[in-house]
Amino acid sequence: MELLKVDSVEQALDKLAACMAGWPLEAGRVPLEAAQGLPLAQDVHTEEDIPGFARSTVDGYAVLAKDTAAATDSIPVFLKVAGKVEMGRLAGMTLTAGQCAAVPTGGMLPAGADAVVMVEYTEPFGASGMALSQSVAPGENVVQRGEDAAKGALLLPRGRRIGPAETGALAAAGVVRVPVYKPLRLAVLSTGDELVPPGQVPGPGQVRDINTHALVALARKNGFEVAHTAVLRDDEALLEAELRRAAHTCDIVAVSGGSSQGEKDATRAVIDRVASPGVFTHGLALKPGKPTILGVDDASRTLFAGLPGHPVSAMMVFELLFCRLWRRLTGTPEAPAIPAALAANVAASPGKLTSWPVRLEAGDTGYRARPIYGKSGLITTLAGADGYFTIPRNAEGLPAGSLVWVQLF
């Protein structure tokens, strides 16, 4: 892996995006419930005025505002009650000067009425009269037709991930078949003669397969569909067969493992046999994450990735490349990062983007970010990391107290 061939993370991301430039993302309409977490594939506009009629925002009496001009606490005005508006029904009457009508919160304003006096300022008077002790301006206690959202207004932009609030907005606008990007289909393959399933006690020289499980969880959380997983012996023929099979059904095939040079070389050779034009990134200027290989097969429209064997590195590379690729392609904004004060000095690697897993510690005035990466800190890192921050390629290390922006996992 010659240094000259190493890409920066941004270069690698640009190359991945360029590979997919000619591959239209799959989009389709899905029910509101199935759209949770997916990004909108297009701008969504309202198709009608919301609300579709003038509504009262209070319990009270709909009036012609000018009839109430003289009303005060001590000298009310007297209006004739013309009727009662029922919830969910056409008001079904037209108010003229001197008339009012009972209307509940959310009820439709009768024609002629242009304001509502709250029930607290009214008192029945005689058989069909009402004394009103407050004057109201036109429009008072009323939401006008289309005031919330006018027909044709932009409701939600392309790329917005559907969460609870977006769900409410779409329901309000009657968008029950939501245009979303379908998740990319991902295969996660882990290789290594030393791997045993997590449920098994490792024998001498063996370790549990961590990467499959951590990467699957990370990918799903970020909106990928995990279509295939496999744990393989170190066997080029086996890996080749598995890559060919996965390329048929998946958009991205990620191979993690291969911590030794021989295994990395084998993964690269196999991707080059299976994919054309094949491997285009031979290592990343990223710490940790250098031993990353990226390739593409144009015919089957499949991206291939050889991820580092170290679980934290593999997760970081998947996050920095593929989760960001997905957000870039779909126009989804990055999630807000948390500013925090570094709790310890950290080193940077000259010429490389350095990523540091951290644990956030809440204080009264803000957060402290405690770096938790170390030589042997696999479990500690995995168990303790809330997120990570990065130090740019050509920056020095950072002293304790520096402001860093923590991206949550």
Added chain:
Amino acid sequence: MELLKVDSVEQALDKLAACMAGWPLEAGRVPLEAAQGLPLAQDVHTEEDIPGFARSTVDGYAVLAKDTAAATDSIPVFLKVAGKVEMGRLAGMTLTAGQCAAVPTGGMLPAGADAVVMVEYTEPFGASGMALSQSVAPGENVVQRGEDAAKGALLLPRGRRIGPAETGALAAAGVVRVPVYKPLRLAVLSTGDELVPPGQVPGPGQVRDINTHALVALARKNGFEVAHTAVLRDDEALLEAELRRAAHTCDIVAVSGGSSQGEKDATRAVIDRVASPGVFTHGLALKPGKPTILGVDDASRTLFAGLPGHPVSAMMVFELLFCRLWRRLTGTPEAPAIPAALAANVAASPGKLTSWPVRLEAGDTGYRARPIYGKSGLITTLAGADGYFTIPRNAEGLPAGSLVWVQLF
């Protein structure tokens, strides 16, 4: 709803927690994949040393460190190659002085060896010799047995929500049946004669049912199981029957709707008929969210909530009471809040906790929080809110530029 009976949010939360104090949360072991997003029901400790054997962290040659003491770039030391360690296998040899053994990254150190020289500093010499041009200290390029996590160490604390990193840690420790709290079962009932399903164009006086969909999405995102939903006419007998049914299968029954005083009174009356001791909170000192009713039925161990009819208010109350209740009961920390500079002046309500939905705007040095709540801003609020911040009960309003902490939805 007398002012004297109104609870602060904290009082209401304490009362809800007190109601559930005698109800053990349901916990159980689920497969790693099914544990995503759920909180751990107990501390998880490692059951063995990790790694279970001393491993090399590089490709190279395992050695007795003292044999390399004299090695330099110009004058290497010469050792006899005693064998080759295979990945995933017992090293199967014991090194003695003057010997070394090839070992891949992650491979097991042979007995007798205490360090590894990287392959870059080695060169074959003769038939079975190796020239090593670097001296290593004992433990160099080695992860010792139990160095990552010693047997019995705390791996993850009770209350931690299982995400990708936790998944990796649990897989590493062999915890494939994860002890988690089972989600609380929730019923979401929406009432109102004016409601039509979102897929339907509202007739005169009608509006679409927003609350069911927004609350279901919010609840699921926060780890609740939505066991039952229904949209009901304004009919006390209907509501009563539905509440009785839901109380059998659910832990929490949330009734949203009832924007008029008559409907609110009806909801309260029905909860008091169905539940014993019944309603204990008659309104919240919260804006928006005042018309909130809370009750409990001890026999069926069910909490009842009458939520405001306004979707944003209903979501806010559910978040501030029930999502926080769940995190408090399970020991789950609140998610980190985002500090932001207010983009506009906001008002507070004397004597009430005021919550303001905001949109986050990213800048070079931090975030600005743009308040988006207003009289008619239902759709705008739902479509635009990234989260919210709160102003304490007795605080004044806040001027633009103030620091606020935004909790994401």
